Amino acid sequence: MKRALMLLLALICLCVGTAALAEERKRETVTLGVKGQLVVRIQQRLMDLGYYTYKPTGSYQSVTRQAAMLYEQAAGVRQDGRLTPEEQDGLFSAGAVRAPFAATVQLSFTAQGSPFQATGELWDWNEVKKELAEGETYTVINCATGESCQMVFQGGENHAHMTPAVFYTNALALKKWMGESNSYYKIAVVVEIGNRKVAASLQYDNAVAHIYFLGSTSQVLNMADVEHEALVQRAAGR
Numbered sequence: 001m002k003r004a005l006m007l008l009l010a011l012i013c014l015c016v017g018t019a020a021l022a023e024e025r026k027r028e029t030v031t032l033g034v035k036g037q038l039v040v041r042i043q044q045r046l047m048d049l050g051y052y053t054y055k056p057t058g059s060y061q062s063v064t065r066q067a068a069m070l071y072e073q074a075a076g077v078r079q080d081g082r083l084t085p086e087e088q089d090g091l092f093s094a095g096a097v098r099a100p101f102a103a104t105v106q107l108s109f110t111a112q113g114s115p116f117q118a119t120g121e122l123w124d125w126n127e128v129k130k131e132l133a134e135g136e137t138y139t140v141i142n143c144a145t146g147e148s149c150q151m152v153f154q155g156g157e158n159h160a161h162m163t164p165a166v167f168y169t170n171a172l173a174l175k176k177w178m179g180e181s182n183s184y185y186k187i188a189v190v191v192e193i194g195n196r197k198v199a200a201s202l203q204y205d206n207a208v209a210h211i212y213f214l215g216s217t218s219q220v221l222n223m224a225d226v227e228h229e230a231l232v233q234r235a236a237g238r
Contacts, residue, residue, distance in 0.1 A: 029085065032060060032081075033061075036058060042064070046064070046068065049071065058219060061208065068081045075097050112144035117145060118142070118143050119236060123193075123198045124214050126215060128193065128198060132160060137151065137152050138152075139151075140162070143190060145177075147176075151163065152165050156210075159213070160216075161209070163208055187201070187231065188234045189211070189235060199213070199232050199237075212225065216232075
């Protein structure tokens with residue numbers, strides 16, 4: 001009887017230990033490139049605390065990392081944007097440090113007047129992405145001003161992700177169009193793809209440009225973005 005009881009206790013300890021190990025494996029450090037439900041929760045929590053002002057995407061990229069670094073700075077931990085399991089515990093705790101109001105990202109606004117200097121054709125995103133090649137450079141034109149910059153296609157399933165080709169010169173052009181700060185603002189643009197000029201809408205976060213074409217959707221639940229959709233139509237002269 002005593003032996004059976006000891007075996008039962010050992011089995012319980014083994015099960016508890018296995019469950020704890022499985023749970024610990026789930027608690028991995030979150031860093032650039034990680035995707036999933038945990039990232040959505042982190043983005044939402046950083047938003048609640050005032051560090052993150054973009055919509056939750058479920059993808060841990062540069063904007064989320066910048067917000068995490070602001071939190072780390074306020075919390076007095078190593079500021080590298082890599083959220084360890086311990087840092088996640090602090091982030092989700094009742095005592096998590098909130099951002100001061102002045103630390104929140106301000107919206108910037110640059111009006112696009114009309115008539116537009118450049119317009120393009122409507123081309124469905126499912127066809128556009130077949131023509132875009134990762135690592136290739138494309139010309140992006142501001143519909144309102146006719147100014148252009150060079151952007152490198154970095155991929156994207158729901159819409160295109162592009163970065164400035166020569167960061168200094170092209171990032172300056174984007175800042176001139178969008179403002180100096182990270183912004184929710186979106187502008188109508190034309191993207192030159194081969195011999196075609198394609199109507200699009202651009203949003204820039206000081207690191208990556210999110211470019212929507214006809215039929216593009218956001219990374220959140222594959223939802224449409226009505227502002228981008230309207231600007232794509234404007235970029236087509238409609």
